[in-house]
Structure formats: C-alpha cells, structure tokens
Amino acid sequence: MGKQRVKFTFEETLVKEPVIYELGRKFKIVTNIRRAEVGETLGWVVLELDGEESEIQSGLEWVSSTGVRVDPLGGDVIDG
Amino acid sequence: MAFINGLKCRECGREYSAEPLNVCEFCFGPLEVVYDYATISEVVSQDSIAKGPLSIWRYKDLLPAQGDDPVDIMAGYTPLIKAKGLGKQLGLNNLYIKNDSVNPSFSFKDRVVSVAATKALEFGYETIACASTGNLACSVAAHCARAGVRAVVFIPSNLERGKIVGAAIYNPILVSVDGTYDQVNRLCSELADDYPWAFVNINMRPYYAEGSKTLGYEVAEQLDWRLPDHVVVPSASGAMFTKIWKGFNELACLGLLDGVESSSFGVDQNTVHHPAVKTKMHMQQAEGCSPIATAWSNKQSQVIPVQPDSLAKSLAIGNPADGIYAIKVIEKSEGSAYAVPESEIVNGIKLLAETEGIFTETAGGVTVSGLKKLAESGAIKSDELTVVYITGNGLKTIEAVEEVVDPLDIKPSMRSFEEMFQGAK
Secondary structure, three states: OEEEEEEEEEEHHHOOOOHHHHHHHHOOEEEEEEEEEEOOOEEEEEEEEEEOHHHHHHHHHHHHHOOOEEEEOOOOOEEO | OOOEEEEEEOOOOOEEOOOOOOEOOOOOOEEEEEEOHHHHHHHOOHHHHHOOOOOHHHHHHHOOOOOOOOOOOOOOOOOEEEOHHHHHHHOOOOEEEEEHHHOOOOEOHHHHHHHHHHHHHHOOOOEEEEEEOOHHHHHHHHHHHHHOOEEEEEEEOOOOHHHHHHHHOOOOEEEEEOOOHHHHHHHHHHHHHHOOOEEOOOOOHHHHHHOOHHHHHHHHHHOOOOOOOEEEEEOOOOHHHHHHHHHHHHHHHOOOOOOOOOOOOOOOHHHOOOOOOOOEEEEEEEHHHOHHHHHHHOOOOOOOOOOOOOOOHHHOOOOOOOHHHHHHHHHHHOOEEEEEOHHHHHHHHHHHHHHHOOOEOHHHHHHHHHHHHHHHHOOOOOOOOEEEEEOEEHHHHHHHHHHHOOOOOOOOOHHHHHHHHHHHO
C-alpha cells in the first residue's frame, strides 16, 4: 500500500465531470480531498490517493486519459 | 545561528517546527520560513552587512540556515553594471544590469543551492538531490563537491549531453530517466517521499527559495541602499520573482534602506508590503512556456499548467509552484508580465552581447527582449532607475546562437584579406 499526493486541474469542458468519483469506483483507491477551487471555467483539486502503487499508477493514467491534467503537489520539480 | 521560528502554511496558516518539509500536512499548501525579525533587527545593520564576506553569506542574518560555516562556493555579490550601451539603444538613461551569469556555476542557482545545501547539512543529510535540465544540476553537483557529500542528479534521457557536462564534471551520480517530462516530475516527487535525501527544490524548498532574496538585497546595497523604480526579471516557477520582492520589503521593514523607518511586518511576513517599496516588478516568460504571464493577462484566478515548448529551457516550468503568488506580487507592485515571442529570444541575447559585452543564455534573451518591449511601450520612462536581472551564462546555450558564426573566408594572402576586409567594412 502507498500514498500519493497530486493536483488535478480541470479545464472548462471537464469541470462538471465526476472524475474523482469514477476514479474511486474504477480502481481500488481511496481519494482524500484536502483543498480545491472550482469555478465555471477552471477547477483544481489537491488530494491524496491511498492504495496499491500499481492501482494508483493505473488510476492516474486513466485520469490523464480523460483530459484532466495530473501534476505532483507543489508544481514541477524538474528545474532548468 | 539562523534566526527562524519555523515554517508556516501559506494557505491555512498552520505552523511547523523547522524541518525538511515543504507541504502542509493538513491542506497540502506550500510552507514558508517564519523569521524572528525582532532578534534580526537587533543584530543586522548596513555596517554588519558591509563587514561580511563578498558572497550571499554577507546577509546570513536574513537567511534560514546558519551562516558561520556555510556550503559556499562564493555565490552572489555579482556586479551591478550601469548599462550605457543597452540603455542608449532602448532610450533608458538609468538602466543597470545585475549580472548573475558570473556566479561560480554560471547561474543564479548558486544562491538558492548554497542555502539549501547548508540547511541540508544542518539537518544531517548525506545526500543532496535534484531533477534538472541544466543550471540546477550544475549548481547542486558543484556545492556537493565543495561540501564532500553525495549528489544525485536526475535528468530526462533525451537531454543533450552537452547540457549536462557542467554538472557531470563534479562527479555526481547522474540518473537518466527514460520517460516524459511529466513522468520524470512524478518519479522525483515520489522519490523525495521515500528516500532520506535532501531534494533541494522539494523537501528543502522553503529554505532553498529564500536564497533568491539575496538578489534583492544586493541590488539595494549596490545602489547605496535605495530601491530601483523598476526591476525586470525572468521567471519559471515564480519563486525568484516573489523572493526579490520579499527581500526589498524585508529591508524596508528592518529600516535598512536609506531614509526609511523600520516598521512592523504585520500579521503575515510573506505578504507584507512596506509603503516605501515602490518598485514595479516586471516578469518575463517565453511564449512557449508562459503560464504565469498568460494567467495575469487573462485575469485568471488560477495559473493553468502548460506543456513547455520553448527555446528557453531554463524557464520551462509548465506547472509553476509559485505562480499564483507571483501574480499577487505583480498586482501589489503595479508591475506587469509579458510572454516574449520565441522569435525574439535570440535577438535579445544578441542585443545584450553587442551593446554591453555580456553573453547570456536564452533566459537572458527573454529578459532583454521583455525589457525592450517595456521601454518601447513607455511602461518604463527614460530617467527611471531600472534593473534588469541576467541570471545565466550564454555558454550554457551556445546552440541557440550558433548562427552568429559567419567568418570572412580568405586565402592565406594579404590580397585576399584586403579584398574581403574592404568588402566587410
């Protein structure tokens, strides 16, 4: 079992989609939202995912495939 | 000793002791250093700073790591040069260049890494790590060599070999990751959770970022404890931009600027704006990776991450950690943000080289082109005191300007030379 902290960013067309609910249903992952802001044209959610590492990886790939952007918490860590 | 009380969440305000931690355990917001300014105000003065070493550690009382025996390759105290040639070209009579390309590993990263490495040793770490495509890797590897500790540097596998020579020469453990930009990002975040290493811009980030405040301190000191009317700064994560501003405001609140009375830092040290600080903060990003400039110009409440695609690799951070805080600084200072067209980057490098004799990397090309735009638009008036920050050396991105090599080809005879030379004149 492991935990991963991530940020999901939803563009306008995806703001109303229940992506986090589906993530918990499709994969054996517990989702724990800590901070979020949802507007009409943009939404973001900071959350912790709890589950087997392989489930989390598969789950994040599925989230990315929906068009939701997945980023590590705290922004990009690759620096120039 | 470092005059700090601990860390504080920028979002929910929860406080933590000074640990290697960058995220609030409650809301996952970013953590910032909390200083003991009451004690700092008793020990720091213009004179105490003047007696310090000619490096960032002359400001040790204002940094979050102990400054008595720092990991120091003499970062900082770089030249502030009156830019007569560039100023004449742009119609600016009072223009200065802060030339940070002459740091020991040839970029401003030495400032932040010196602080992070010093703090990492304080915490007892024996390995210092980072993920980088260039400047940060060089600086981490150099500081680890100096400190005699292990460096682990992660690079994307498609990175050109030439980009990493400046880091590899210091003999770090180089890890080439076969994955996309996003995958490398994610892997390094996970590694930071699992390995007992000091990742300079992950678990050491609150301390690391503070090193950029010295870019503000130095400019003020070199201007005889005055602040400029405008500063023009390149930006990737937004951290350096916000820390220059923080540095200016710290100096004002501590009464270190000429003619400015000391005053309270108020309820939040990180958002304080002293009324004497009237510097307009102008941010420059490259169009191929300009999430902060785009958010500012579109008046968005959030910074939307982008996939970087820019010639200015050292500014290519698609998901900037300090983006939203940088926008607040622009607003408070009545500054601006501009996305410089990719086609203008090389022109900016050439303009600086041809007018001032300074060869900068692509990030500097972005900055100079942005400065040109500000001058042409009238946002900076001709007599206003302006400082442009040049943060990296041109030898790091030679491939961007190889086209300038266009010699006169002659035969080994006087006649051939004179014919060609007459034509060239």
